[in-house]
Amino acid sequence: MSKIHVYFMPGLAASSSIFERINLPKDIFEIHLLEWFQPENNETLTIYAMQMAKKVVHDNAVLLGVSFGGILVQEMAQFLNLRKLIIVSSVKSNKELPNRLKFAKITKAYKLLPTSLLQDGEKLVKYAFGDVIKQRVKLYEKFLHLRNKEYLDWAIEQVICWDRVIIDPSVIHIHGDLDEVFPAKNINTFINVKGGTHLMILNRFRWFNQNLPKIILAEAI
Numbered sequence: 001m002s003k004i005h006v007y008f009m010p011g012l013a014a015s016s017s018i019f020e021r022i023n024l025p026k027d028i029f030e031i032h033l034l035e036w037f038q039p040e041n042n043e044t045l046t047i048y049a050m051q052m053a054k055k056v057v058h059d060n061a062v063l064l065g066v067s068f069g070g071i072l073v074q075e076m077a078q079f080l081n082l083r084k085l086i087i088v089s090s091v092k093s094n095k096e097l098p099n100r101l102k103f104a105k106i107t108k109a110y111k112l113l114p115t116s117l118l119q120d121g122e123k124l125v126k127y128a129f130g131d132v133i134k135q136r137v138k139l140y141e142k143f144l145h146l147r148n149k150e151y152l153d154w155a156i157e158q159v160i161c162w163d164r165v166i167i168d169p170s171v172i173h174i175h176g177d178l179d180e181v182f183p184a185k186n187i188n189t190f191i192n193v194k195g196g197t198h199l200m201i202l203n204r205f206r207w208f209n210q211n212l213p214k215i216i217l218a219e220a221i
Contacts, residue, residue, distance in 0.1 A: 011067030049075035
């Protein structure tokens, strides 16, 4: 029996190393890791998705994206013949975005974000107050892949200004009920990971290792 190819897309600016603890049975699945690349000036999300879709070289593959990566894989799907489309800690349309992001779109306040801070890890930690926050920043910095200002400005704008209104019913949405970035109260229909936060792909990896194979193979969980 041929293996099921599973492609993983990390979240905004993150490296595919966020999936380092995800293990699927090797006799059934083959994992492929995607990485962010620098967008061209004024590149649309659709064009970027088309370019990223070219990196999925297997037909009838599974495509899984986390956070902004979840938004991207939904745009990639129009260029691919997929077996399953899965998003984690993400949204299925701009209607599921929290009010603060909707407000940022109206006011264009996102253009004022100091994204240049993310280019300097030491500076970022310096501006993070409290030991818990500093630990989270250092953890996040470990998994950063692309953090130049041009990419970050582009990526944040793509999330806030995402124009998808109609939800694709084929999307399988896995979400934590304690997600602080995309609160579960705004999400319509999802597989609930109790106690899961926005970073649950990192700290709830055992849940994913146990349940992803079932979800991909369409078994009840």
